[in-house]
Amino acid sequence: MRLMASSKGLIGVDITSATVKLMELRRAGATYQVESYAVRPLREGAVVERRIHDMGEVVDALSRAVQQAKPHTRKAVVAVPTSAAITKTLTLPASLSDEEIEYRIQVDSDKHIPFPFSEVAFDFQRLGLNARYADQQDVLLVACRQQDVNQRTEALFKAGLSPAAVDVETFALERSFSVIQKQLPTDLQDNETIALVDVGATMNTFHVFRSGRIVYSRDTLFGGKQLTEEIKSRYGLSVEEAGLAKKRGGLPDDYKKMLLDPFVDTIAQQVGRSLQLFYTAARKSDIRYVFLAGGSSLVPGLANRISEECSAKVLMANPMLNMEVVGRIDLETLSADAPAMLTSCGLAMRSVS
Template sequence: MKSLRTSGKGLIGVDITSATVKLIELKRVRGQYRVESYAVRPLREGAVVERRIRDIGAVAEALERAVVQAQPSTREACVAVPAGAAITKTLILPASLSDEEIEARIEIESDKHIPFPFSEVAFDFQRLGLNERYGDQQDVLLVACRHRDVHQLTETLQQAELVPAAVDVETFAMERAFSELRQQGGGGSDEEGVALVDIGATMNAFHVLKGGRIVYSRDTVFGGRKLTDEIASRYGLSLEEAGLSKKRGGLPGDYASSVLAPYIETLVQQIGRSLQLYYTAGRKHKVHRLVLAGGSSVIPGLKERLVEETGMEVLSANPFGRMQVNPRINAQTLANDAPAMLTACGLAMRGR
């Protein structure tokens, strides 16, 4: 039975990472998105490890706090499984098949496409149109993951008194939000390759997009938590205080040279290595610009160092640049958090 369906308008996007839970509510007003509510709340260390929930109770509690802070007007929410937990394949099937026949065909041939028992699978599909080569065939996008991954996420939402309306895949949500960046001119043209670097607490994900679609991805186990830990240890701060300080500054004079600069150099080297591996893999689309996302992408000096190292234009992701904002939201605070809200925004955009 399929359980990765889209829903109607007005979804809350919920992004669960290893360090925070992020919630954002978008509404369509006269054909344009409006940010109605949002919140970011910290997570207890170990509650989520490498994008997998280890403590549902702790995550649900943090999400509850986010809901109280945001005061959204709806309780319907969309959440995403990590890309590594999902199987995505484009199938070529007869164009004459109905939805029911496509579903039956996928079930019968599941052992060809899905590497685990079909009884454990939640799946969905989307027609992509007629196949370019064979006029009587159609391309169908198949997305599948284990029931347990869907259940874990929906259970977390329910414990936070939210209504699970849809389960997405992180990369699809990111592509959807990236479409907003393209509308603003920050996502490049259809012919340009754009590297999106999502710097989280423990991982940084390097994606190359062409025409708004992710064509290459690479994850590296290195994120902002390392810098936070170093600040906390060196200056005797709590992790929360250290996290705020690394973005806002105000640390002793030796911070920039002894702590921040080595971290930035390591991160720049890793991004350069990911770019090199992209080209080594024989990819044809040249990368023309870098877009930085994630909570640790706003560290002072990172953007400038990347411009110096790569010679490319480097932008900070802000999917809310064209959107209206509810007056009760602090627009500057939202702008500061925008690079970290890309996935949550893409999830909320499912309501369009």
């Protein structure tokens, strides 16, 4: 499993509990160009807590995404869930070669990896000399179960794509953050502590970034699917119709009071709780900016309610905001999908980083 190496011309593929997202980028001067992208829905239960339970459904959705996007390459990179990966920084003698580092990791695997080494896929990256000891180096170790890698690469193969790398969601998000943080004032981009709230279908995740790295994360099992299901049940709509209505409105007058406001309040309160837990654990400087992302981030009133709850300015996360876009992509649709494309965008950025 290659977690660190990259080559040009990769497609980022993000497989979530509700959708499959595909993003293809290439360098365009100092920025990136969106070459192709697609978002396709998944049937309920196909992916549960980022684990593939129905390979046929995932392959079918990914195949349809490839057909819709018509990417210029078939080389793709996919991510294992952060919860499935182990990352550790090891301190090893600076004189060790790559082969010797790999051997040392294998020999000492029981110290770093909590499952049998025969079931492990791993990779490492040199981080440079240790800050305290000149004869030592820091090495980032990343490992997960081989079955998690095999499952995702199998989905790519069956959809007609060629797996070029397997990444970790955390690393993809950090790459996307390097782009979206440019939405902040210039003097705050490098040293401000920033929060990112990702409101997905079944879960909302609260991340805190410092110096471009995730230093704190908290998941809460509540997401946009709950609101979609309530709209579907109350107004007799299909899942697709309810999902569109959730973002675009056009529902009866009682919708805001009966469904929307309680949903928005619940998400905002959960975000506020995560923020307070971070302050308790970290006791660092206040968070003044929050990026809002995810498929349900565009629900009316959510950004304002989170801003009130956290006493912070809320910005919509759009990793493609300053990117060039090829003419065949509809800009309005891309803008609406952008907050949900952070992981796929971060994966695609490997090809041009």
